[in-house]
Amino acid sequence: MMQSNMQSKIKDNLQHAxxxxxxxxxxxxxxxxxxxADVLAARKCENINDPVDTHxxxxxxxxxxxxxxxxxIIPNVVTLLSGLSGVAGGVLLxxxxxxxxxxxxxxxxxxxxxxxASDGQVARLTKxxxxxxRMLDGAADSSVYATLYTACVxxxxxxxxxxxxxxxxxxxxxxxxxxFVLYVAxxxxxxxxxxxxxxxxxNSHGNELSRAKHIRAERASAKGFSRLSLFCYSFYTGAQERxxxxxxxxxxxxxxHGKSEALCDAFYAESRKLVKLTNLLTFNLRTAVLLLxxxxxxxxxxxxxxxxxxxxxxxxxxxxxENLSRNLLPMVAVGEAVPV
Numbered sequence: 001m002m003q004s005n006m007q008s009k010i011k012d013n014l015q016h017a018x019x020x021x022x023x024x025x026x027x028x029x030x031x032x033x034x035x036x037a038d039v040l041a042a043r044k045c046e047n048i049n050d051p052v053d054t055h056x057x058x059x060x061x062x063x064x065x066x067x068x069x070x071x072x073i074i075p076n077v078v079t080l081l082s083g084l085s086g087v088a089g090g091v092l093l094x095x096x097x098x099x100x101x102x103x104x105x106x107x108x109x110x111x112x113x114x115x116x117a118s119d120g121q122v123a124r125l126t127k128x129x130x131x132x133x134r135m136l137d138g139a140a141d142s143s144v145y146a147t148l149y150t151a152c153v154x155x156x157x158x159x160x161x162x163x164x165x166x167x168x169x170x171x172x173x174x175x176x177x178x179x180f181v182l183y184v185a186x187x188x189x190x191x192x193x194x195x196x197x198x199x200x201x202x203n204s205h206g207n208e209l210s211r212a213k214h215i216r217a218e219r220a221s222a223k224g225f226s227r228l229s230l231f232c233y234s235f236y237t238g239a240q241e242r243x244x245x246x247x248x249x250x251x252x253x254x255x256x257h258g259k260s261e262a263l264c265d266a267f268y269a270e271s272r273k274l275v276k277l278t279n280l281l282t283f284n285l286r287t288a289v290l291l292l293x294x295x296x297x298x299x300x301x302x303x304x305x306x307x308x309x310x311x312x313x314x315x316x317x318x319x320x321x322e323n324l325s326r327n328l329l330p331m332v333a334v335g336e337a338v339p340v
Contacts, residue, residue, distance in 0.1 A: 048194050050279040053117060057284075061117035068122050075126075076133050078119035083140030086112030090147030093294055094154040105151075106291050112144055113283050131233045134208060138236065141187060141283075148290060149179045149306075152299040161300070179306040183286075185243070186306070186314045190278045192240040193321055196247065197275055200259070200267045211251065212238035243318060250325040253332040263331045270324050280313055 049058070068078055089108030092101050119137065123129035153176035162168045198207035212234045219230035241248055254263075279285075286306070293302035 048197060048275045048279075050282055050284055052284045053282075057113060057117050058121070061114050061121055064114060064118045065121040065125065068118065069126060073122070075119045075123040075128055076130075076136055078115055078122055079133065079136045079140050082112050082115035082119060082137075083143050085109075085115060086140070086144030087147045090144065090151045093148070094151035097155055097297070099295075102294060106294070109144070109148070109287060109291065113287065116141065116283065131210075132229055135229075135232055135236055138187075138191075142184060145183050145187075146180055148287075149176045149183070149303065152176060152179075152290070152294075152302050155294070155297075155299045175300075175303045175307075179303045182306050182311050182314075186281045186286075186310050188240045188243065189314055189317060190281050192244070193271075193278060193317070194275060196321075197268075197271045200264050200271065202264070210237050212241055244322060244325070246322040246325040246329075250329050250332065253329060257332045260331065263328060266328055266331060267324065270320075274317060274320055274324075277313065277317055281310060281317075286310065 064078075085108050089105040089112065092105035092108065095101070116137070119133070120129075123133060153172055156162055156172055157169065162172050192209075195207055195209040199209040210233070215230055215234040215237060219227055219234060222230050289305045290302040293299055293305070
């Protein structure tokens, strides 16, 4: 009898445990589906994302985004957290070459990337986005990479290759400065041409394409802080536009004649391939190589990667986008135009 009761209890416990596991799995599945729906709702455009962002960073970012929204934290504050986290990580990498500090620094840099994804998610989910937020995002990213490249220089300063030589120290400083200046140019290209991609396929949900001449016209009637903000934004946008004169000619023509379906289809056919290459210039590859070089104590490789690998990619992409705009310009007035 006792054995029978024990077997019955064991059976009941197993059934309860199985039901609990099934319930937890069901809840986890529902939470995952809910998170996926939120990620898709907060995404600018499905076909322009880096695969690492698409399958990993966006989901981690969404967990933070839900917390920020629940706490009523605005996107600009999240952007500041992103910048502070990345700068703190860079400072730790600069101050100490120990494995422990390197790991903490790398975690803070990764957290910066997560917050960088989260600020956009919060902005789109709460409809709380602004030009100031876009400028802050660029400033935060620049601060992070200025710190990271400075960290590379600091870590190389007393190594056998550079120690005790003012000339070599000068070369090292120039390499660090060149890496950062090229980073600025390389980061502007993905931002600008991804927005152009969305503009041409009429994705108004994520499109943030602005033109400097329109911002300057708006600034003429603005006052106070708004006028200053528009000045900064026109400078930011103008810097992107000056790198792509043929694209400006295409956009000027579109403003006059509109966008035909044939034009948009022709642009999309080429741009969808170029966007995949453009993702090589975004955060993930650049930072993965930098952190790998840091852990291998080969910081010179991180600086060289920006100059010798990423910069040629930028020049090739810019050339191909400019050629695309040049080739499409004759098509602008052909066919039935759609409103701009």
